[in-house]
Amino acid sequence: MSAGKSQKTAGFVLKSLAYGESDLIITFYSRDFGKISGIAKGAKRSRKRFANVFEPFSQIALIFSRKSRDTLALIESCEIIDHYAAIRADLEKTLTASYFIELADAFSPEGKANDRLFVLLADFLDWLARENASDAAIRFFEMRLLQISGFEPALGACVRCRKPVANGEVYYFYPQEGGITCAACARPERYDQSVSAGAVRTLLLGKDMDMEKMKRICMTDSLAAESRSILCGFIAYVLGKEVKSLKVLEQVRRYCP
Ligand SMILES: [Zn+2]
Known part of the structure; x- marks a missing residue:
């Protein structure tokens, strides 16, 4: 996937969907870009790297890139801001x-x-x-x-x-x-x-x-x-x-x- 420049924002996870054997497609509501869907490569397999991050209503800080506004974003990194325990x-x-x-x-x-x-x-x-x-x-x-x-x-x-x-x-x-x-x-x-x-x-x-x-x-x-x-x-x-x-x-x- 060729992608544009990396962008950083905070967002709330709206939903996630398994894609193939190891990926997840995440939809989140971001502060700076509104609703975005992105693919998190290997997220299903790498539980350690993405622990709790993609659960609905988690607030996350993420870095993503995308070719244009209407293409699926590539989620590069993601960290929990609040998991609301x-x-x-x-x-x-x-x-x-x-x-x-x-x-x-x-x-x-x-x-x-x-x-x-x-x-x-x-x-x-x-x-x-x-x-x-x-x-x-x-x-x-x-x-x-x-x-x-x-x-x-x-x-x-x-x-x-x-x-x-x-x-x-x-x-x-x-x-x-x-x-x-x-x-x-x-x-x-x-x-x-x-x-x-x-x-x-x-x-x-x-x-x-x-x-x-x-x-x-x-x-x-x-x-x-x-x-x-x-x-x-x-x-x-x-x-x-x-x-x-x-x-x-x-x-x-x-x-x-
Ligand atoms: Zn009346």
């Missing part, structure tokens, strides 16, 4: 981190750098290493990811009559309209669930809440269910598919509370 020691935290990573992967086009997405992953993984996984943390991550990727749902006012959200009112969220409507504008179908102003307000608050304050937010069951229905319904609509790791995470949370 405190996350990996806990099943719920591991599944939460895996969900963050799957979402970041799904929302990032190849080769488009977005420093804010890198910082979002770094902030939430650091947070998860210190604090317990919570509904609020998961929803606020989704909210911020949507905002950063240009898909922020319109939650401040009714998308039809523009009336701002008011306490005590109920709303309907329509993914195809990208936001909420008030009860007067809504034409709910039989199975459409309303959401409270409280759920909408909490999500708006979480969009830019200080990470330290996040641990004080404890969602009631109904608030958690409403915020989940807004964001997960919207994410599935935008991506055109359900996010697999969320289902696993929720099953585990249900059976091992």
Whole structure:
């Protein structure tokens, strides 16, 4: 493989795939180049050289080269910055981190750098290493990811009559309209669930809440269910598919509370 000049960056491992007998193809989200896929020659065989390096959500420092932006990179060297041992020691935290990573992967086009997405992953993984996984943390991550990727749902006012959200009112969220409507504008179908102003307000608050304050937010069951229905319904609509790791995470949370 002839390659261009070597480049250095930090990144989060999004996924890895065995290639042939000894190589791995790694996709990572890098700070300087966005999402990149690269081949790590001999990585499958040389466990010592690459110990833990290519596990999902590890933060790594890597040197790579590539002929052009749309060719597979050649990973020349790779070192662990943070393996997040405190996350990996806990099943719920591991599944939460895996969900963050799957979402970041799904929302990032190849080769488009977005420093804010890198910082979002770094902030939430650091947070998860210190604090317990919570509904609020998961929803606020989704909210911020949507905002950063240009898909922020319109939650401040009714998308039809523009009336701002008011306490005590109920709303309907329509993914195809990208936001909420008030009860007067809504034409709910039989199975459409309303959401409270409280759920909408909490999500708006979480969009830019200080990470330290996040641990004080404890969602009631109904608030958690409403915020989940807004964001997960919207994410599935935008991506055109359900996010697999969320289902696993929720099953585990249900059976091992
Ligand atoms: Zn309205």
